[in-house]
Amino acid sequence: MSTQKVKGPASYFPSIEKTYGRPVREWLDMIEPRTGDRHMEIVKWLKDEHKLGHGHANALVAYQLAQTKSDNGATS
Numbered sequence: 001m002s003t004q005k006v007k008g009p010a011s012y013f014p015s016i017e018k019t020y021g022r023p024v025r026e027w028l029d030m031i032e033p034r035t036g037d038r039h040m041e042i043v044k045w046l047k048d049e050h051k052l053g054h055g056h057a058n059a060l061v062a063y064q065l066a067q068t069k070s071d072n073g074a075t076s
Contacts, residue, residue, distance in 0.1 A: 012059035020052065024060070031064040039065060
């Protein structure tokens with residue numbers, strides 16, 4: 001069995017959960033309605049309103065926007 005190291009924004013998720021005491025899913029659900037906003041506007045909102053550090057906020061936003069982009073690009 002091979003265990004691959006998580007890369008990219010998701011590599012921050014364990015630290016985010018430990019630092020802020022909330023599951024990543026909660027953060028992503030909060031970000032989802034704002035995906036029409038610019039990346040850095042959402043990062044600023046997380047930092048100002050929820051006191052996240054820049055790296056953690058940036059990782060959450062990058063991950064959520066990538067998910068939204070891939071969901072919108074999916075064909076059925």
